Amino acid sequence: MADIALELARQSATAGGITGALAPKDDFQVSKLIDTSKCIGCKACQVACLEWNDLREQVGVNTGVYDNPHDLTENTWTLIRFTEWDNTATGRLEWLIRKDGCMHCADPGCLKACPSPGAIVQYTNGIVDFNHSACIGCGYCIKGCPFNIPRISKTTEKAYKCTLCVDRVAVGQGPACAKACPTQAISFGTKAQMKQLAEKRVADLKSRGFDQAGLYDPPGVGGTHVMYVLHHNDRPQLYASLPDNPRISPVVELWKGAVKYAGIALMGVAALTGVLHHTVMGANRVTARDEEEGEKIQEGRK
């Protein structure tokens, strides 16, 4: 897959970035646009995802909700989440349906947290992907992710998530979920195209009374390569806890930033201080007099 579409922009645990990496180009960025106002919750995308990626999900149990399975798993990389919301302003019960999965952040928390060089990569087209041959299964990506997406397999002990069908995109195809969607709630194209499409959709929704309709492309993570059209863009939380202002946790930033550098520096300074002290002071040796005096005490002569 030596396609230009798969040129690496960034990879995990690699100081200074990749030599000769291309800068991401605007007209080269891909994006998926998920229109929650068009989604009917049929889960064809879930099936298409399982099928294309050759995954099997275990038969689950019905607990009285439509979400099936109940959460993302190492096999379920995309999941339709259903929310029943009582809109008190209009007096109507709204069924909010959101296709959950990796958002392909421009500033990926998983990639930042990953300790294994090259286990998480970001292509110049914006797709963030896991490289399982380098993944060590530590789960740091889970701590880095602001959207709670990666899952560790108990069988392979490696992390899994949506690849944005990078293997399809590399050969000019759209993602399997977008292909399968019967209402075209999932579109795929360049990020610029998807923003244009979203503009039209938002205008349409506003004309139909959804004043707060808008595009979810959160700036806290540098924007995402999976975007949502939301009827209530002022309250993303309504959609099965989609974060209002997602960002990499400051705790993770601290751990992977200042603490790393200050920690290494502190240990280095401690070791260096020892070397310097020994150079200046010389060894702290026991003298012959010490031995004599010590023996006197030991033998009870003093």
Next chain:
Amino acid sequence: MSPSNDTIERHAVSRYTTGARLNHWVTAISLILLALSGMALFTPSLFFLTGLFGGGTLTREIHPWIGVVLFFSFAGLFVRFVRLNLWNADDTRWMRNLGAVMRADEENVAEVGKYNAGQKLVFWGMSLLILVLITSGLAIWDEYFFAYTTIDQKRFAVLAHALAAVGAITIWIVHVYAAIWVRGTVRAMTRGTVTAGWAYRHHRKWLRQKAAEPAQRAPGA
């Protein structure tokens, strides 16, 4: 006993039992392995250290188990030495004279028992940090304990784990340096004894206590 052994024993002061020494070295080896494997996962520039443990995955798997060994091994040391590491007025005085100690001028500093204030700080520092390390370590041992904490708690745990590890490694550097700088110290943990001169120079109060002990075997006995 051979005559040569006899002469050595005449001037040697016993400092650590075989049990204490074994306990110490199990702890020491675990701590070094933990530092190597932990730093490999702490910073990408040291990720190559995973090679020592058979790769990244094995490093990730083995690190927490070594942590469990260290925890119990250190708990053994704690029980052995806690009473001797309680802080007293001598320690405060010793700390005030830290400058003189660092200049190897201990003659004018208060006489020290089995442990000086610096050693006690190493003891308590390690005790506290190992407690933080095992607690935060369990919270991020996802293979077995993923379900017991929230992701946000795991984020704090991984930060606390890194900070505590940096602290513990720094204390370890101080501990090792002190053992090297103060000549004649290492044999306390290898042979179990120190010379009477070493005890006189660095732990005179302890030497006096040892000499006064009725159970002390007479030289050559």
